Amino acid sequence: MSRKQLNIGLFGFGCVGNGLYEVLQKTPALKASIKNICVKDKNKAREIGAENFTFDKNDILNDDSINVVVELIDDADAAFEIVSAALKKGKAVVSANKKMVAEHFTELLQLQKEYNAPLLYEAAACASMPIIRNLEEYYDNDLLESIEGIVNGSTNYILTKTFSENLSYEAALKEAQEKGFAESNPILDTGGFDAKYKLLILLAHSFGYIAQPEDIFNIGINNIGELELKYAKEKGFKIKLVAQAFKGLDGGLSAFVIPKFVTPEDRLYHVDDVFNGIITKTSFADTHFFVGRGAGSFPTASAVLSDISALSYDYKYEYKKIYREENLQLTNDVELKVLLRHKKENAEALKQHFNTIEEAYTNHDSGYITGNITLDNLKALQAQNTGDRSFILLNVVTEQEAAINADLALA
Amino acid sequence: MSRKQLNIGLFGFGCVGNGLYEVLQKTPALKASIKNICVKDKNKAREIGAENFTFDKNDILNDDSINVVVELIDDADAAFEIVSAALKKGKAVVSANKKMVAEHFTELLQLQKEYNAPLLYEAAACASMPIIRNLEEYYDNDLLESIEGIVNGSTNYILTKTFSENLSYEAALKEAQEKGFAESNPILDTGGFDAKYKLLILLAHSFGYIAQPEDIFNIGINNIGELELKYAKEKGFKIKLVAQAFKGLDGGLSAFVIPKFVTPEDRLYHVDDVFNGIITKTSFADTHFFVGRGAGSFPTASAVLSDISALSYDYKYEYKKIYREENLQLTNDVELKVLLRHKKENAEALKQHFNTIEEAYTNHDSGYITGNITLDNLKALQAQNTGDRSFILLNVVTEQEAAINADLALA
Numbered sequence: 031m032s033r034k035q036l037n038i039g040l041f042g043f044g045c046v047g048n049g050l051y052e053v054l055q056k057t058p059a060l061k062a063s064i065k066n067i068c069v070k071d072k073n074k075a076r077e078i079g080a081e082n083f084t085f086d087k088n089d090i091l092n093d094d095s096i097n098v099v100v101e102l103i104d105d106a107d108a109a110f111e112i113v114s115a116a117l118k119k120g121k122a123v124v125s126a127n128k129k130m131v132a133e134h135f136t137e138l139l140q141l142q143k144e145y146n147a148p149l150l151y152e153a154a155a156c157a158s159m160p161i162i163r164n165l166e167e168y169y170d171n172d173l174l175e176s177i178e179g180i181v182n183g184s185t186n187y188i189l190t191k192t193f194s195e196n197l198s199y200e201a202a203l204k205e206a207q208e209k210g211f212a213e214s215n216p217i218l219d220t221g222g223f224d225a226k227y228k229l230l231i232l233l234a235h236s237f238g239y240i241a242q243p244e245d246i247f248n249i250g251i252n253n254i255g256e257l258e259l260k261y262a263k264e265k266g267f268k269i270k271l272v273a274q275a276f277k278g279l280d281g282g283l284s285a286f287v288i289p290k291f292v293t294p295e296d297r298l299y300h301v302d303d304v305f306n307g308i309i310t311k312t313s314f315a316d317t318h319f320f321v322g323r324g325a326g327s328f329p330t331a332s333a334v335l336s337d338i339s340a341l342s343y344d345y346k347y348e349y350k351k352i353y354r355e356e357n358l359q360l361t362n363d364v365e366l367k368v369l370l371r372h373k374k375e376n377a378e379a380l381k382q383h384f385n386t387i388e389e390a391y392t393n394h395d396s397g398y399i400t401g402n403i404t405l406d407n408l409k410a411l412q413a414q415n416t417g418d419r420s421f422i423l424l425n426v427v428t429e430q431e432a433a434i435n436a437d438l439a440l441a
Numbered sequence: 442m443s444r445k446q447l448n449i450g451l452f453g454f455g456c457v458g459n460g461l462y463e464v465l466q467k468t469p470a471l472k473a474s475i476k477n478i479c480v481k482d483k484n485k486a487r488e489i490g491a492e493n494f495t496f497d498k499n500d501i502l503n504d505d506s507i508n509v510v511v512e513l514i515d516d517a518d519a520a521f522e523i524v525s526a527a528l529k530k531g532k533a534v535v536s537a538n539k540k541m542v543a544e545h546f547t548e549l550l551q552l553q554k555e556y557n558a559p560l561l562y563e564a565a566a567c568a569s570m571p572i573i574r575n576l577e578e579y580y581d582n583d584l585l586e587s588i589e590g591i592v593n594g595s596t597n598y599i600l601t602k603t604f605s606e607n608l609s610y611e612a613a614l615k616e617a618q619e620k621g622f623a624e625s626n627p628i629l630d631t632g633g634f635d636a637k638y639k640l641l642i643l644l645a646h647s648f649g650y651i652a653q654p655e656d657i658f659n660i661g662i663n664n665i666g667e668l669e670l671k672y673a674k675e676k677g678f679k680i681k682l683v684a685q686a687f688k689g690l691d692g693g694l695s696a697f698v699i700p701k702f703v704t705p706e707d708r709l710y711h712v713d714d715v716f717n718g719i720i721t722k723t724s725f726a727d728t729h730f731f732v733g734r735g736a737g738s739f740p741t742a743s744a745v746l747s748d749i750s751a752l753s754y755d756y757k758y759e760y761k762k763i764y765r766e767e768n769l770q771l772t773n774d775v776e777l778k779v780l781l782r783h784k785k786e787n788a789e790a791l792k793q794h795f796n797t798i799e800e801a802y803t804n805h806d807s808g809y810i811t812g813n814i815t816l817d818n819l820k821a822l823q824a825q826n827t828g829d830r831s832f833i834l835l836n837v838v839t840e841q842e843a844a845i846n847a848d849l850a851l852a
Binding site: 049053056057059060158159160163164167168169170173297300312313314315316317318319320321322323328329331332333335336339340343348350354 | 471580584711728729761
């Protein structure tokens with residue numbers, strides 16, 4: 031099978047761009063070379079000579095000898111502009127920008143079809159881990175029941191440090207930023223937005239469902255406080271930021287990002303530091319579990335490299351599941367067992383929003399409630415959250431359990 | 442993308458064949474139906490009517506309306522006959538027979554090429570886990586450094602029971618056989634042969650290297666005794682049967698199957714029961730870890746189903762790495778740190794075969810030595826093993842460590 035010669039136009043030369051440059055030097059079997067690099071800042075000191083760079087995107091977009099554009103910039107809006115311009119020129123594109131891909135999924139799908147140009151973005155979800163490729167190629171749509179995982183490396187790094195080294199949240203965040211694991215705007219990571227963008231991409235490739243960022247509920251780790259950390263430690267749990275999506279019995283699709291208590295029996299318990307881990311569940315194979323580094327310049331660059339390599343064999347996403355049109359609908363009709371940490375004086379009012387209450391605890395100034403709550407009520411409470419509340423998922427209440435609870439309430 | 446209508450001729454209706462039959466009933470999106478089933482035993486009671494079966498393989502092989510042959514029989518020689526006849530007829534073939542694929546890799550490659558007919562066998566390595574597809578599609582050859590894992594479900598089930606429930610080896614084996622996890626001939630599993638066949642398949646798809654069964658050294662779990670179990674338990678280790686292959690600094694390729702002590706920090710420690718787990722290591726992505734069920738009718742059938750589904754989109758293995766011809770060579774030039782359990786009276790003689798000795802222990806009738814030994818010496822000692830010795834790997838000695846040890850010995 032013959033491989034295409036790839037001439038790359040690279041946008042962005044930060045952490046990952048630099049990593050890709052080095053990685054390409056060491057993979058001669060791949061007939062790919064960087065012809066031009068477009069960067070924004072004219073005055074920044076860089077590791078390679080100025081002759082490699084341009085400051086005008088058209089030097090790449092209008093260069094017909096460049097057949098692959100690799101987009102590795104921070105700004106999602108500028109990235110979309112570049113990627114759509116490149117696709118319109120018929121160039122293949124590789125991107126690592128989850129926000130851009132998630133926010134413009136439908137348009138990007140349309141552009142790929144209209145201009146017959148492939149867009150690959152394995153690095154946009156779980157960095158080095160080949161999860162999109164697996165979802166796209168291996169799982170037949172009607173067999174996949176759920177997907178659940180740790181998809182954000184920097185929050186996992188922060189949570190790991192918080193648990194294993196008793197670092198404060200602020201100190202752990204600072205360390206993650208210094209190591210280049212966190213986005214420049216930390217709330218994207220710590221607020222669960224980055225995880226949500228990845229979940230949106232995974233939803234499209236796992237269930238063929240294209241959702242908008244505002245359709246998916248996300249809680250991050252930025253409000254986690256001492257009380258719930260203590261609760262976790264006393265019970266031998268860890269807290270992980272978990273993105274998940276699953277099909278209900280009626281065919282509805284639930285999807286959200288929320289911190290979760292995990293026990294040592296849970297595979298995600300052992301996914302620490304910047305590693306990401308995804309558990310898929312299918313009707314017949316049961317669970318599959320994938321683990322890989324979810325951040326870092328070389329791991330992310332390696333996923334970009336895999337996409338570049340795939341392009342050399344004319345690979346493209348077929349989006350089979352999207353075109354199969356299963357008419358799945360996102361639903362909020364799901365019940366969650368959570369821990370809600372709150373101010374002491376709010377305890378009684380908050381209890382009203384729960385379907386069932388298992389535990390209630392208060393000390394001199396704060397407290398927690400554990401019990402079952404609908405996703406709608408959870409969203410409503412979170413919308414009014416001024417930072418004095420925190421929700422941690424214990425588990426999703428199965429539809430069977432919810433039905434039994436409803437019967438008990440009526441009896 | 443249009444899907445081909447697949448008319449399946451199925452060989453074998455045991456555990457997995459039965460599972461596949463049921464799974465196909467529940468996946469209507471896949472346009473695949475079983476047209477005929479060939480079985481050997483005319484008198485066996487079966488769950489579906491006699492009209493579904495034939496006893497003459499030519500009823501399938503000569504049926505031009507059948508475009509896919511699925512081979513799920515136990516006998517590797519008969520399987521090869523069927524698979525090669527089907528490929529020669531230009532039929533696509535799906536097989537789960539690792540022994541057959543491993544023993545006839547070169548011939549099967551040639552047949553696929555000559556008759557332009559695809560052969561897929563995801564179920565032959567690690568059952569439900571999509572490892573072949575990942576190795577084939579995702580890893581660029583020059584980036585993969587090593588592959589290591591638990592690839593045999595029944596021995597992992599036996600070892601798990603031995604550790605967690607203190608079952609005897611014999612009782613655990615019996616339970617595995619009763620649950621349908623073990624091959625009909627247990628030595629294939631317990632002797633590490635099944636793991637070796639899988640390693641041979643993985644070698645071809647990970648490093649592009651086709652080896653013969655006799656090229657690869659394997660030790661199974663059938664000689665593991667109380668002393669090394671006690672050693673593991675006292676130190677908080679588990680024993681896992683691990684297949685591994687890695688590239689050396691000089692480009693040599695080492696590959697073997699040997700039981701290994703794993704610590705709680707090792708990802709394989711948490712792969713229990715019939716689950717399989719594979720760790721790949723690449724230069725840039727670092728490690729990836731894949732886990733899935735390695736035995737059982739539905740998990741194995743689900744991998745067969747994924748191959749059938751892939752055929753409906755005209756997928757085939759490209760064998761890129763084999764055709765890239767890297768001239769890798771298998772080497773025994775590797776040093777292993779092992780525990781050797783032995784009869785008390787053999788202690789001194791056995792020590793002569795070690796490069797370095799770390800610990801030596803004896804009790805009234807037996808003992809163990811831990812230390813570094815070359816793979817050649819290990820093979821020689823194992824060749825004379827009458828069942829009174831057992832080797833458990835502690836770790837592979839890196840080339841750097843081996844060089845330092847050699848310097849120390851000279852000094």
